Amino acid sequence: MKIKTSILSLILLGAASVCALAQPAAKAGSHTTYIRAGHLFDSTSDTVRDNVVIVVTGDRIQSVVPAASFTVPAGSTVIDLSKSTVLPGLIDCHTHMAARADRYDEIYRFKDTPFSAAFAAVVHANKTLEAGFTSVRDVGSPPFMAVDLRNSINEGLIPGPRIVASGPGISITGGHGDLNNYSPQTRVTMFPEEHDYHIADGADQIRHVVRSQIKYGVDVIKIMASGGVLSKGDSPGAPQYTLEELKAAAEEAHMAGRKIAAHAHGAQGMKNAILAGIDSIEHASLIDDEVIRLAKEHGTYLVMDIYNDDYILGKAIEFGLPKENVEKERMVGQRQRESFERAVKAGLKMAFGTDAGVYPHGDNAKQFFYMVKFGMTPAQAIRAATSSAADLIGRSKDVGTIEPGKFADIIAVSGDPMQDVRALENVGFVMKGGLVVKDNITAKSAR
């Protein structure tokens, strides 16, 4: 088995180097490009500036200057976005790049292989980038697909956003991440050696799993602190893991310089996660006053996937979502949106995250409409998906705003997102690290 595996990796390596030769990884070099922005929302404040020039050298932003006081040197490369609104590349803090939104029938658990998931992830990465999301955090991936996807994108082998990669979500036996809920005589393992990668009971097993995930290259740890909607036999409101167990997980992650995200719908699970020192609460559906007080006190981010409900109660049912999960969604969907509104009013830290993969990748921006409907201004919603998201993922030095020194991750839309945030559903221009990856805007302008 060992020998077979290494022969397979040699073949794959060989194939990869042939590809690399045929299509060398694009590099930004040190070329300077001048972007004329008609309107700029740079995400350092809630305001829009008109008529600026963004100077991009290599993969970074060199300066941002008023167009009126700046002469673009003759013969230089100019990108004319003078009729558009220009923004920082968007960031989605909750995605599952390998997950498919048309796979709700349980049968796929027995039929799909890690290879088919990985091929799908390549397509999803491209769709996500084209939709204007230049960074994503993957918070739940087969071991260790998101790590490999991140590496392959960084190598320039395939197009995609910058990826902050987790391993599989760490779960109690029978919890939200334990998909083996068949009869006791039926043994279904999600992954080989699953106790090394994601099922852990007790602080010692948790430490082992966190350490082994870090050994295999994850950037972030994901742990399940309550039951879920799309899992079988557990309740979204019920806590999973004790405070002590969550503390062990957070301590291990932080010792290794990693952030840790906790899935939690129920209030008790959220409280445990906050008190354990976890960096973000994912879903946060059933918030109460104490959760609000604790999150404020600890500076914990909330990442609330409030678009999901539409898709789960629509298409997912068509794709065979079992009744149990539909019922659980009916219990939390609307309450999560109300919780979102309360969290916004309370001024909690919030970062954009959608659970992409539950609904189709590339539709991430559909959530902005709901964020505004449930209490945010368009500027707040955009900052949740740029500057705040960058802060949560620990990448503020590189991404999240349009400022000198940051990566030139820049998008543009034709409409005015400050008037109608749905303009972000049609991103016409995408630059990642100084390279244009999509442009349906300047081609149409006078130039």
Ligand code: ARG
């Ligand atoms: N992955 C989540 C879970 O299974 C999805 C929750 C989706 N529902 C929602 N209203 N956000 O628990």
